[in-house]
Amino acid sequence: MRLSLWLVVISSLVALSCTKKQKAEYGLKHEETLKINITSEPPSMDWSISTDTTSAEIQDNIMEGLVEYNFSDPELGLMPSLAKEWTSSNNAQTWTFTIREGVKWNDGKPFTAQHVIDGWERLLAPATASQYAYFLFGIKNATKFNKGEVKDFKDVGVKINEKGQIVVQLEAPQSYFPYLLTHHCTYPVRLDVIKKHGDKWTEPKNIVTLGPYNLKIWDHDKAIVLERNEMYYGEKAKTKNILAYMIMEKSTAITLFETGKLDVQTPLPSAELSVLKKKPGYKENGYLLLYYYGMNTSKPPMNDINVRKAIAHAIDRKEITTMLSGGQKPMTSWVPAGMFGHEPSVGTGFNPGKAKEFLAKAGFKDPTTMPKIELAYNTNEDHKRIAENVQAQLKRNLGINVEIKNEEWKSYLGKLKSDTPHIYRMGWVADFPDPDNFLNLMTSYSDNNHTKWGNKEFDKIINQAVSINNKEKRRSLYTQAQKILTEQGVPVIPIYSGVKHALINKRVKNYPVNVMDRRKYKKVVLQ
Amino acid sequence: MIDKLKGLAFPALVLWILILTINSFLGFEMAPPVLWATGAVILFAFAVYVFKMKIFSYIFFRFIEAFLTLFAVATFTFLLLRVLPGGPFDQEKTLPPEVMENIAKKYNLDAPIYEQYYDYIAGVFTLDFGESYKYIGRPITEMLAESMPASIELGIYSLILAFLIGIPAGVWAASRHNKFTDRLLMFFSISGVALPVFVVSPVLILIFCYKFELLPAAMWSGTAYYILPVLALGTRPAATIARLTRASVLEVIASDYIRTAKAKGLSETAVLFKHVLKNSLIPVLTYAGPLVAGLLSGSFIIEQIHAIPGLAKHFVASVTNRDYPLIMGVTLLYSAILITSNLLVDILYSYFDPRIKLS
Numbered sequence: 082m083r084l085s086l087w088l089v090v091i092s093s094l095v096a097l098s099c100t101k102k103q104k105a106e107y108g109l110k111h112e113e114t115l116k117i118n119i120t121s122e123p124p125s126m127d128w129s130i131s132t133d134t135t136s137a138e139i140q141d142n143i144m145e146g147l148v149e150y151n152f153s154d155p156e157l158g159l160m161p162s163l164a165k166e167w168t169s170s171n172n173a174q175t176w177t178f179t180i181r182e183g184v185k186w187n188d189g190k191p192f193t194a195q196h197v198i199d200g201w202e203r204l205l206a207p208a209t210a211s212q213y214a215y216f217l218f219g220i221k222n223a224t225k226f227n228k229g230e231v232k233d234f235k236d237v238g239v240k241i242n243e244k245g246q247i248v249v250q251l252e253a254p255q256s257y258f259p260y261l262l263t264h265h266c267t268y269p270v271r272l273d274v275i276k277k278h279g280d281k282w283t284e285p286k287n288i289v290t291l292g293p294y295n296l297k298i299w300d301h302d303k304a305i306v307l308e309r310n311e312m313y314y315g316e317k318a319k320t321k322n323i324l325a326y327m328i329m330e331k332s333t334a335i336t337l338f339e340t341g342k343l344d345v346q347t348p349l350p351s352a353e354l355s356v357l358k359k360k361p362g363y364k365e366n367g368y369l370l371l372y373y374y375g376m377n378t379s380k381p382p383m384n385d386i387n388v389r390k391a392i393a394h395a396i397d398r399k400e401i402t403t404m405l406s407g408g409q410k411p412m413t414s415w416v417p418a419g420m421f422g423h424e425p426s427v428g429t430g431f432n433p434g435k436a437k438e439f440l441a442k443a444g445f446k447d448p449t450t451m452p453k454i455e456l457a458y459n460t461n462e463d464h465k466r467i468a469e470n471v472q473a474q475l476k477r478n479l480g481i482n483v484e485i486k487n488e489e490w491k492s493y494l495g496k497l498k499s500d501t502p503h504i505y506r507m508g509w510v511a512d513f514p515d516p517d518n519f520l521n522l523m524t525s526y527s528d529n530n531h532t533k534w535g536n537k538e539f540d541k542i543i544n545q546a547v548s549i550n551n552k553e554k555r556r557s558l559y560t561q562a563q564k565i566l567t568e569q570g571v572p573v574i575p576i577y578s579g580v581k582h583a584l585i586n587k588r589v590k591n592y593p594v595n596v597m598d599r600r601k602y603k604k605v606v607l608q
Numbered sequence: 609m610i611d612k613l614k615g616l617a618f619p620a621l622v623l624w625i626l627i628l629t630i631n632s633f634l635g636f637e638m639a640p641p642v643l644w645a646t647g648a649v650i651l652f653a654f655a656v657y658v659f660k661m662k663i664f665s666y667i668f669f670r671f672i673e674a675f676l677t678l679f680a681v682a683t684f685t686f687l688l689l690r691v692l693p694g695g696p697f698d699q700e701k702t703l704p705p706e707v708m709e710n711i712a713k714k715y716n717l718d719a720p721i722y723e724q725y726y727d728y729i730a731g732v733f734t735l736d737f738g739e740s741y742k743y744i745g746r747p748i749t750e751m752l753a754e755s756m757p758a759s760i761e762l763g764i765y766s767l768i769l770a771f772l773i774g775i776p777a778g779v780w781a782a783s784r785h786n787k788f789t790d791r792l793l794m795f796f797s798i799s800g801v802a803l804p805v806f807v808v809s810p811v812l813i814l815i816f817c818y819k820f821e822l823l824p825a826a827m828w829s830g831t832a833y834y835i836l837p838v839l840a841l842g843t844r845p846a847a848t849i850a851r852l853t854r855a856s857v858l859e860v861i862a863s864d865y866i867r868t869a870k871a872k873g874l875s876e877t878a879v880l881f882k883h884v885l886k887n888s889l890i891p892v893l894t895y896a897g898p899l900v901a902g903l904l905s906g907s908f909i910i911e912q913i914h915a916i917p918g919l920a921k922h923f924v925a926s927v928t929n930r931d932y933p934l935i936m937g938v939t940l941l942y943s944a945i946l947i948t949s950n951l952l953v954d955i956l957y958s959y960f961d962p963r964i965k966l967s
Contacts (some may be wrong), residue, residue: 105829125744132699185741210714212697215704280745301754302917303827328826328915330811336818336825491930498702508700528702551909 090537106324107306113321115589115605116344118334118422121327122302126283129204130264132212138327138600140265142307143290147178147197147247147262150514152595156421156513159259163192163269163291164247171401173254173550178315180246189290194241203275204266213266216512219258221250226365233325254548256555260513263599293318293603302327307602308338318603319591338362338584344607345592347583351463354407354582356544362584365408367419369511370579372409374456374471377501378572379533382452389571391415393429394436395478401470403579405463415519417578419596422516422559428567428575433478440479448480456485458506459493467576468506470492477521497531501608504530506594511578514597516559523566523573534572539565611771621653629764637829648672661958663966670954674947681731681943686725689932695718696930715741726920732940737931742926748937752919758828759918762837762910769842770849770899775885777846778853784963785832785858788873790851793850800847809840809913825946826915841907845899849892866941889960905938 106114110138123136128144131137147164150157184192193201193215194347204211207229218224220227221238225231238250251258261267269290278287294314298306307323326343332351335357349357351474357363376392378385384388398411415426445451458464468485475483483504488496489539497505509529512518520543521527525535539562546558567575585592590606593599626758628646632638658667699709712718716727731738739749781793816836824833832913860866861884869879906920921940925933957964 105824105827105833124742127744131742207710208714210707212699212703212707212711216705216712222851224706226702227710237816283745303829303915322688326827326915327917329921330826330913330915333813333826333915336813340817340825341711342824352864484928489694490928491698492692494696494700495693495695512701528704 082119082413085418100282105304107300107304109306109322109324110608114324115211115322115602116318116324116326116342117602118277118337118346119305121329123305126296126299126385127287127474128268129143129209129213129270131265134598137265139296140268140293141214141292141308141599141601142323142603143288143292143296145292145357146264146266146268148259149601150595150597150599152599154595156251157596159263163197164262166188167259169256169258170549171208171254172548173256173258174251174548176249176251176258177242177294178249180247181314184291185312185407186289186291187295187312189287189312190271192269192291192488194245194247196271197247197267198239199272199333200236200268200270201239201477202237203270203272205234205237211266212264213264215262216261216266217249219251219253219255219261221252223252230252234284243393247420253335256547256550257513257517260515263513293601294323295320297544306560316522316572319606323602332387335584336560337584341586344586345583345590347581349582349584351405354405358406358582360584362591363582364584364585364594365580365582367410367417367596368579368581369417369420369507369514369596369599371412371415371417372467372509372576373507373509374574374581375501375505375532376504376574377503377531377533378570380421380441380501380503382454383503385443387443390437391439391443391479392475393567393574394439394572395434396474396574396576397478398576399431399458400474404470407582408580412575412578413567415523415566415573416520416559417511419513419578420514420516422519424557424560424563425562427560429571436479440481444537445481449482451481454481454483454503456483456495456504456506457493457502458485458487459490460487464506501531501533507531508579511597516555517543520559520562520566534570534573536570539570612711613876617653621650624649626768627769632761633765633831633834643827657955661966663955663958666966667951670951674951676942678940681938682729683725685939686728687937689930692720692930693822694930696932701862722831729935730937731907737894737937737940740934742929742931748933751922752932752937752941755917755919755922758916759906759911759920760857760904760920761828761834761842762906763900763915765834765838766842766845767903769838770845773842773846774849775853775889777850779857779880779885781850781854782857782861783876790854794854797847797850800843801851803843805840805844805907805909806913808843809910811838812836812840813913826913828916828918833914837916840904840914841910845903848895852892852895853888856891857884860884860888872906890957893953893956893960896949898946900940900949900952904945904949905942937944 085441119135119138120493121135123139124133125136126139128140147162148159149162151160163181163184165181167178168177176502180194183489186192199219205210205214205217205223207227214227222231222236224510226234226237240248274289275282281287285299285608293310294307295310297308307574309318309321334343338346376389377385401408402411406585413426413430416422427588440448449487456468458468465487472483472485475481507517509522522529524540524543529600542558546555581598588608590608591604592602647781658664667758719962736747740748740751741750756873777793813825816823823835827833866879866883869883906918908920908924910917911920922934922938926938958966
């Protein structure tokens with residue numbers, strides 16, 4: 082037994098020489114720390130490359146763009162950020178941005194217009210292979226630069242003029258161009274830092290930023306800690322630290338919220354919304370997401386406009402949103418509620434009488450003679466509930482049988498491209514709050530239009546509207562386009578516009594709630 | 609003296625690993641040299657055993673076999689991924705063709721398939737699995753190395769818990785065959801086998817985190833954090849081991865040499881622990897091989913519910929993301945762990961039952 086005795090002695094020595102593991106609170110004071118849940122590991126902190134909302138949530142707090150949203154404006158205008166002011170000329174084809182002076186990166190170096198140009202060049206460079214490169218494809222020669230056809234970035238339509246302003250020359254007018262600059266992919270970068278550290282430049286010890294917070298700790302797969310940036314040019318962040326956990330399981334996160342270990346939890350499990358709604362701290366707010374069903378207009382019987390109209394008339398959107406009970410807004414038009422261009426009166430709404438008429442017109446007086454229709458969705462509990470409801474409604478209101486099928490996400494996407502089902506589920510989240518972002522998707526040349534529907538007049542209106550700077554003129558054009566889409570052609574059935582749900586602890590004040598779900602925490606106050 | 613030490617070597621090693629585990633369970637981070645030294649001792653002990661038992665050629669052929677298996681796994685996974693519908697960069701918002709071209713070029717996806725395969729296999733030989741498509745710029749090897757410790761810790765704790773509960777419970781139940789204790793233990797063990805972790809975990813959280821606020825529900829930052837996930841993960845194997853042990857002990861108890869031992873006048877306990885137990889462990893060992901591999905590579909459900917930064921999520925998420933390099937990485941890692949633990953189990957067979965010859 083002597084040997085084991087020795088082992089005990091040695092191991093106690095080892096134990097004494099060991100270090101304690103990092104605690105879950107990272108030594109931060111509760112009253113100075115906002116504790117949130119970002120659900121999972123951010124795939125990349127490199128804002129020119131990342132494409133997901135988790136990374137964006139952190140990037141939005143450590144970086145800033147030339148402009149930012151004014152969320153107090155009901156139609157979502159813009160306000161200055163790194164650009165002090167901006168003007169457009171030549172029918173929204175040339176844009177000039179004046180850079181704010183006195184802004185410093187958190188390593189002390191001054192911010193300049195060149196950093197913005199560097200960011201855009203890096204975003205567009207073929208070697209970066211950024212998925213969001215297309216954000217700036219509107220700039221003159223940008224697409225060619227991305228293709229490698231134009232080698233020198235000097236030939237791309239971005240210049241710094243003698244006043245130090247950034248002048249952007251577009252291929253065609255784009256009245257929404259400044260909106261693109263709220264997105265993280267267009268944020269300025271520090272090439273010297275990237276060059277020095279390579280792929281590791283986004284690690285806390287290397288990264289250089291200029292937003293209201295600094296990236297202090299990135300404990301992969303566990304948590305991120307942000308600390309107030311004392312060198313920030315604007316009003317300093319109100320709360321000193323942000324501790325962002327990565328907890329995938331919603332019910333676990335809700336337990337942590339209810340025991341005070343988490344200040345905010347979003348999203349919430351939709352099946353439990355009816356219970357969670359009654360809890361103090363529950364909040365729901367509109368979100369620029371359009372949930373819709375598309376129809377393959379080349380596949381019989383969906384190639385018949387009357388069949389499409391019959392189906393659109395036979396679905397009561399209100400019944401669906403009541404079932405979901407999450408505060409979603411039923412929709413018949415295309416542009417979601419909460420932004421410019423939303424037109425609730427447009428569209429093919431619920432009317433079972435008319436639905437039957439259209440079906441009869443299509444030659445299906447006896448609905449049982451209808452060929453089999455397939456309704457597809459990607460595997461997900463909510464999509465399933467909606468699909469089953471629509472199936473029941475079509476049986477009840479039209480007497481037709483629909484077969485519902487689900488597939489795993491990536492296979493589903495593959496299927497949409499190769500063999501689009503009769504009816505398929507899709508969603509669209511606003512890249513920027515302009516109707517063009519939603520309506521462009523249904524143009525005949527859009528890669529995202531899986532309906533095989535195209536309308537020359539519709540395409541023309543969309544192209545015309547984007548070059549107009551007058552808001553009211555644009556509004557009427559977009560209303561016209563929505564009528565063509567949802568009343569005349571009916572290749573799509575809008576279902577609802579989105580909602581975000583959250584539980585927020587009462588000690589948190591000024592939590593950022595907005596239709597774009599952009600979470601900038603600099604104004605959050607803890608009590 | 610040497611013989612005495614030799615007899616002690618195996619238990620001493622087990623004890624040492626147990627101490628290290630307890631240390632780490634108590635929330636201490638081991639200094640790397642200690643871990644390296646332990647690894648070296650284990651390897652050395654293994655080498656001595658191989659040498660002594662003259663099973664060198666056996667081990668050598670098993671290694672060749674393992675190598676061929678891994679090669680086949682790598683090839684099949686590579687091919688299967690290429691047939692799977694949907695590509696790594698497919699998403700809700702279709703990307704323009706020029707952007708897709710740049711991405712394909714960056715990740716070498718535009719090269720002919722045989723060239724991609726060749727590059728991949730060449731990478732595997734140098735333990736370079738490439739960079740993740742999803743976690744941009746992060747090498748797979750680094751990602752796996754970062755998420756392995758939590759999974760291994762969770763796995764070892766649960767494994768120890770399962771053996772500590774399962775074996776004594778099985779032996780006890782068998783020694784009280786068909787009596788009340790046996791029935792009670794087997795009632796619990798059948799419940800344990802029947803209860804899935806996605807029921808056990810939330811119930812534990814409800815009781816210990818929500819109602820009484822005694823333990824943390826999530827994260828992996830110290831002893832208190834380990835208790836619930838380990839309990840949840842260890843319950844089922846403990847119950848299975850108890851049932852296996854009981855059945856096997858009952859079988860051994862009925863054999864002639866046990867009757868002889870009893871006839872010699874040995875006490876019940878001595879018979880049970882010296883003669884019965886060692887011989888009844890073979891079926892348990894058979895079960896332990898895949899169990900070890902399963903536990904060490906993490907449990908998706910437990911890691912998700914308790915927010916443990918382990919390996920398991922990669923098994924599921926990498927496939928839904930079509931993150932080819934990560935899928936290949938986790939598949940090969942799991943295969944390697946499985947092959948190794950099966951080999952160890954085969955060697956342990958011969959240790960527990962000298963009649964089994966490895967050749």
